[in-house]
Amino acid sequence: MTYQGKWALITGASAGIGKTFAEKLAAQGANLVLVARRKERLDALGAALASEHGVSVKSIAADLADPLAPEEIARSLSNDNVNIDILVNNAGFGLPGVFTDNSWRAHRDFIELMVTSYAHLTHLLLPGMVDRQYGRIIQVASVAGLVPGSSGHTLYGASKAFLVSFAQSLAAECSDKGVKVSALCPGFTYSEFHDVNDTRSLVSQLPKYMFMDAAPVVEGALDAVEREHVVYVPGAWNKFTAWLVKALPRPWGAAMVKKQSAKFRKKNG
Numbered sequence: 001m002t003y004q005g006k007w008a009l010i011t012g013a014s015a016g017i018g019k020t021f022a023e024k025l026a027a028q029g030a031n032l033v034l035v036a037r038r039k040e041r042l043d044a045l046g047a048a049l050a051s052e053h054g055v056s057v058k059s060i061a062a063d064l065a066d067p068l069a070p071e072e073i074a075r076s077l078s079n080d081n082v083n084i085d086i087l088v089n090n091a092g093f094g095l096p097g098v099f100t101d102n103s104w105r106a107h108r109d110f111i112e113l114m115v116t117s118y119a120h121l122t123h124l125l126l127p128g129m130v131d132r133q134y135g136r137i138i139q140v141a142s143v144a145g146l147v148p149g150s151s152g153h154t155l156y157g158a159s160k161a162f163l164v165s166f167a168q169s170l171a172a173e174c175s176d177k178g179v180k181v182s183a184l185c186p187g188f189t190y191s192e193f194h195d196v197n198d199t200r201s202l203v204s205q206l207p208k209y210m211f212m213d214a215a216p217v218v219e220g221a222l223d224a225v226e227r228e229h230v231v232y233v234p235g236a237w238n239k240f241t242a243w244l245v246k247a248l249p250r251p252w253g254a255a256m257v258k259k260q261s262a263k264f265r266k267k268n269g
């Protein structure tokens, strides 16, 4: 029980990879703070995990595209005297279309959720981890943050590249403070992600070997953060893709990504 008695906060815990983080961390004894917009899902998951593993669970309904949400979450934690030891910044979605297909409001909300809320929650919770000389932070990025940008879902790769670089800097700053930091870079993972962004019919045509279940992605990420593996890519196919794009001359890598991503990126939002 690696995390017995620790408190883990997971954003986007109502589905997919975040829900799986909640299940795996509870199985290792962690108490949970579950964050997402769909409170009824968080409450149902929390009740099931509390009963199965005997952990304490608190759920907080929050829209992390709201700039005020991270401070409201921190206030709620402080009111309940909960100190977070493990932060999994995971909430996210994909915004289909090329850049000008979407309103600035949509892009602003996207950046607020996918970039700012990750940095803001880290900024609020890291000082307590440093004071207690214990912390684990996982920023859920993507293989998309490791490869050249391509047409469609314009800010997605940029937001994930930010998280990779952010995790690398945090890890360098925190290595002597008991706080371990990783960027998790999954490729295609079974979750609700492609239903939410309406690309399920496109991605269903991709070969099955390109997909992973959320469980091995999350198990690998928890192992990676303990081993201080700062940029963790789960799965042989994703590792190969990330390696190949780096090994190829830049224009070849960009051409490869352009060809592949045209198969699953929706051009019109």
Ligand SMILES: NC(=O)c1ccc[n+]([C@@H]2O[C@H](COP(=O)([O-])OP(=O)(O)OC[C@H]3O[C@@H](n4cnc5c(N)ncnc54)[C@H](OP(=O)(O)O)[C@@H]3O)[C@@H](O)[C@H]2O)c1
Pocket: 011, 012, 013, 014, 015, 016, 017, 018, 035, 036, 037, 038, 039, 062, 063, 064, 065, 090, 091, 092, 093, 113, 140, 141, 142, 143, 185, 186, 187, 188, 189, 190, 191, 192, 193, 194, 196
């Ligand atoms: N699935 C993949 O193929 C894949 C690949 C690489 C990286 N990722 C990354 O993995 C992370 C998790 O995605 P997933 O695949 O697990 O997708 P998912 O099944 O759709 O889950 C997304 C989670 O994010 C939450 N969320 C979305 N918008 C939110 C908002 N404004 N405020 C608060 N919570 C919000 C959702 O909860 P509510 O709707 O209840 O708010 C849900 O819990 C994302 O960062 C994604 O970019 C996914």
